[in-house]
Amino acid sequence: MSDSADDEPTMLGMDLPETPPPAASSGPYRVLARKYRPQTFAELIGQDAMVRTLGNAIARDRLAHAFLMTGVRGVGKTSTARLIAKALNCIGPDGQGGPTIDPCGVCEPCRAITEGRHIDVIEMDAASNTGVDDVREIIEAVRYAAVSARYKIYIIDEVHMLSRNAFNALLKTLEEPPPHVKFLFATTEVGKVPVTVLSRCQRFDLRRITPDMLFAHFSSILQKEGVEAEAPAIWLIANAAEGSVRDGLSILDQAIAHADLDGGGKIGADQVRTMLGLSDRSSIASLMATILEGDSGSAIDLARGQYALGIEPVAMVRGLMDLTHAITLAKVSRHDDPALAESDRERITDWARKLGFAPLNRLWQLLLKGHDEVLRATNPLEHLEMLLLRVIYAASMPDPGELAKLLATGHFPSAPLSAPAAAAQDAAAGAPEPPAAEIEAPAPALTVAQIHQLLESTGNHRLAVVVHDHLRIITLEPGLLIFAPGAGIDANFGRDLGEALLGATGSRWLVRSGEGEARPSLGQVRAASLADNGQRIRELPVVKAALAAFPEARLVEDDANRHRTNP
Numbered sequence: 001m002s003d004s005a006d007d008e009p010t011m012l013g014m015d016l017p018e019t020p021p022p023a024a025s026s027g028p029y030r031v032l033a034r035k036y037r038p039q040t041f042a043e044l045i046g047q048d049a050m051v052r053t054l055g056n057a058i059a060r061d062r063l064a065h066a067f068l069m070t071g072v073r074g075v076g077k078t079s080t081a082r083l084i085a086k087a088l089n090c091i092g093p094d095g096q097g098g099p100t101i102d103p104c105g106v107c108e109p110c111r112a113i114t115e116g117r118h119i120d121v122i123e124m125d126a127a128s129n130t131g132v133d134d135v136r137e138i139i140e141a142v143r144y145a146a147v148s149a150r151y152k153i154y155i156i157d158e159v160h161m162l163s164r165n166a167f168n169a170l171l172k173t174l175e176e177p178p179p180h181v182k183f184l185f186a187t188t189e190v191g192k193v194p195v196t197v198l199s200r201c202q203r204f205d206l207r208r209i210t211p212d213m214l215f216a217h218f219s220s221i222l223q224k225e226g227v228e229a230e231a232p233a234i235w236l237i238a239n240a241a242e243g244s245v246r247d248g249l250s251i252l253d254q255a256i257a258h259a260d261l262d263g264g265g266k267i268g269a270d271q272v273r274t275m276l277g278l279s280d281r282s283s284i285a286s287l288m289a290t291i292l293e294g295d296s297g298s299a300i301d302l303a304r305g306q307y308a309l310g311i312e313p314v315a316m317v318r319g320l321m322d323l324t325h326a327i328t329l330a331k332v333s334r335h336d337d338p339a340l341a342e343s344d345r346e347r348i349t350d351w352a353r354k355l356g357f358a359p360l361n362r363l364w365q366l367l368l369k370g371h372d373e374v375l376r377a378t379n380p381l382e383h384l385e386m387l388l389l390r391v392i393y394a395a396s397m398p399d400p401g402e403l404a405k406l407l408a409t410g411h412f413p414s415a416p417l418s419a420p421a422a423a424a425q426d427a428a429a430g431a432p433e434p435p436a437a438e439i440e441a442p443a444p445a446l447t448v449a450q451i452h453q454l455l456e457s458t459g460n461h462r463l464a465v466v467v468h469d470h471l472r473i474i475t476l477e478p479g480l481l482i483f484a485p486g487a488g489i490d491a492n493f494g495r496d497l498g499e500a501l502l503g504a505t506g507s508r509w510l511v512r513s514g515e516g517e518a519r520p521s522l523g524q525v526r527a528a529s530l531a532d533n534g535q536r537i538r539e540l541p542v543v544k545a546a547l548a549a550f551p552e553a554r555l556v557e558d559d560a561n562r563h564r565t566n567p
Contacts, residue, residue: 032249036221038079039114041087041101045217045245046209047076053204055101058087063099064202066174066183068159070190071206074246077186080206081155084184085121086113089149099150109149120149126161135166139173142181151182159185160192167194174200208243211235217245218252222267227256229267236272251276281344283311284319291320291363291392292351299388304381313384317371324367327351328360366391444505445478448522454504463500466493472518481511484518 038044041051057063067084069077083103090103090110103110112118122141124134138154146152156162162170174183174197185201187193209217215238222229237255241248258275259267273281283306290299306316330352370387377383446454448471455464470488473481481497483489494511501509520528537543547553 032221032225032253033074033246036249038076038083039105040103041083044076044080044083046213047080047204047206050080050204050206051101054084054087058099058101061099063088063182065177065181066185066201068185068187068190068193068198068201068203069206070187070203072208072243073188074241074244074248075206075209076245077188077206078155078157080204081157081184081186082113082121084182085118085151085153085155086110088151088153088182089113089118089120091150118149120146120152121155122153123155123157125157127158130161130163130166132163132165132169135162135169139169142173142178145178145180150180152180153182153184155184155186157186158188159197160187160189164194167197171196171200209241209245210243211238211241214238214241214243214245214248218248221249221252225256227259227267228265229255229259230269232269233267233272236269236276240276281319284316284323285344285347287316287388288320288323288351291388292355294392296389296392299392300385303384303388307381307384313377313380314371314374316384317367317374317387321364321367321371323348324360324364327355328357328364331355331357331360362394363391366394444507446476446505448473448476451481451501452522455500458500458504460500463493463497467497468521469523470521472521472524474514474516474518479507479509481509482514482516483511484516485513489513 041054044051067081069080071077086103086105086109087101088099090100091097091107092100093104093106095107097104097107105111105114109118113121116123124138142152142154144152177183183201185193185197190198190203215234218234218237219229222234233255237248237251240251255267255272255275258271259265283302287299287302287306290296290302303313303316307313326348330348366387370383370390374380374383374387448467452464452467455461455467466488470486472484472486474484475482481501483494494513498509498511501507501511538547
């Protein structure tokens with residue numbers, strides 16, 4: 001047998017298979033939220049103002065003794081506290097460094113804090129350590145200097161969970177701690193933290209992360225993980241995260257696993273929508289179209305079809321609310337959703353052009369109220385169907401102002417929320433369709449008496465009196481009123497009456513003075529009628545006898561609005 005180390009034992013008549021080298025153990029899987037937890041302030045996204053403040057404080061040696069980080073879940077409160085601990089205790093690669101906004105990450109304090117084993121950086125969960133005894137241990141321990149670090153740091157997460165007595169016990173130490181101690185608090189409900197504690201801390205409000213920042217962050221992580229994803233899918237995850245990086249990374253983890261099973265390794269928008277239980281955009285758009293067309297039967301059928309596919313009724317209501325919100329924003333040119341396909345964007349723009357703000361606001365209010373009802377319902381599908389019927393028949397009703405105009409003009413259109421039938425016919429014929437705000441109803445044909453009644457019903461009593469007593473008409477046509485000037489009519493009468501008629505009828509009127517033969521006013525006609533009636537009454541035998549017996553008697557007419565007498 002050879003003594004060479006390269007000799008391998010063999011078996012006669014058989015060749016041993018080649019043994020592959022053992023794979024390097026990668027350790028247990030770490031979720032993305034932990035794997036990509038920021039290790040430097042440069043990796044902390046969306047908190048530039050806080051990083052700048054801390055950097056200036058460190059550079060000028062103006063470090064507070066207590067910091068409070070507040071914000072919604074998953075924006076980096078605890079991560080920021082650990083970064084501050086590293087920044088204050090970093091000694092640099094050569095062991096000679098001081099506090100810095102850019103901790104090296106390689107010195108022993110930095111590595112120990114990252115791994116959670118530094119003896120002088122104590123993390124405490126206030127949710128499970130709420131009492132006075134837990135705080136008393138901190139009070140006793142702060143008297144002793146740090147063992148190996150520059151500062152002894154206490155990180156208390158969810159600090160609002162401490163009891164009132166625990167807060168009171170901490171106040172004195174928090175106000176005048178030893179110079180070697182720093183307190184770092186984190187909370188999602190800063191309103192529950194006593195003001196006496198807030199006044200002793202330097203507070204940082206961590207902002208929600210914007211969807212575009214989340215999109216860039218998630219795209220970078222996917223590239224590092226070697227996973228392909230459609231851009232709309234990443235936008236859906238960024239929007240679903242609601243400003244929380246941790247929530248978004250948890251969804252991204254789930255989406256990667258979902259894609260590995262069903263999508264060939266690529267994350268698709270439809271898969272993410274299905275995974276999140278979101279309703280399909282095209283189905284919601286079709287449902288919205290049936291609502292705007294007033295087709296109740298088709299709306300019910302579409303809702304039942306979506307329910308059979310596993311879409312929850314409340315998700316359909318949310319989809320309708322999102323679409324209504326998008327249409328309203330499109331009317332003011334403020335809608336920009338990168339996850340939308342071009343066809344969906346065109347459809348929203350078209351609806352925004354045809355619908356007014358009033359019906360959109362009513363639609364939103366109905367959906368908002370219905371959302372809570374469907375969410376609490378024992379049978380959500382039934383509530384959804386009733387909500388759709390309510391939206392179709394209630395959202396198309398005119399508001400009080402429009403109802404007054406319809407009552408005045410006698411026109412009662414039966415069309416739902418969409419554009420008027422005449423406008424739809426013009427569009428079908430190829431004519432350009434004006435915006436809904438510019439569609440104006442033709443002026444109605446009115447008499448002077450009807451104008452007087454309109455002014456009274458809309459509260460323009462001063463104008464109503466002038467019209468009754470002094471308005472002598474030369475020409476009165478739909479949209480045109482020419483009157484004869486005279487006593488009781490001032491220079492602004494034409495403008496005021498035109499504005500009042502526009503408000504009452506919804507149509508523009510040209511009201512001006514002119515020359516020509518004018519008809520008497522309503523007051524003059526009434527006076528002549530009363531005078532004629534008075535003469536006929538005087539000829540009655542009984543009245544003649546009464547006047548002969550009482551020569552000073554007078555005929556008096558009692559009117560509901562005014563009293564007039566005739567001799």
